[in-house]
Amino acid sequence: MPEVRDAIERATSALDALARSGESVEDEWQYVTDLHAVWRARLVEVAAARGAAALDPAALEAVERASAETRAIDDPHRAIDWLSTFPQLVLLAVGEPL
Secondary structure (H helix, E strand, O other): OOEEHHHHHHHHHHHHHHHHHHHOOHHHHHHHHHHHHHHHHHHHHHHHOOOOOEOOHHHHHHHHHHHHHHHOOOHHHHHHHHHHHHHHHHHHHHOOOO
């Protein structure tokens, strides 16, 4: 049975990649850096609190599919859009309040 930490590990890796892409937009660098820091901290907080909790395999698959979608993004502006919404999707998948 997968655990919450499995989903968070996949999600933080995808989130980091989105931030790296978004940071290439010079005018948005500070926004991207702040957004990444806040959402990454929230995901890490969930992993610390509930990491060993069982997770429905369908929820892990949802996070994996969403993570795969982030890897297909090649436009840094689109990466910034996903940086602000992807973590919320992950939190919903693992049963966390936003």
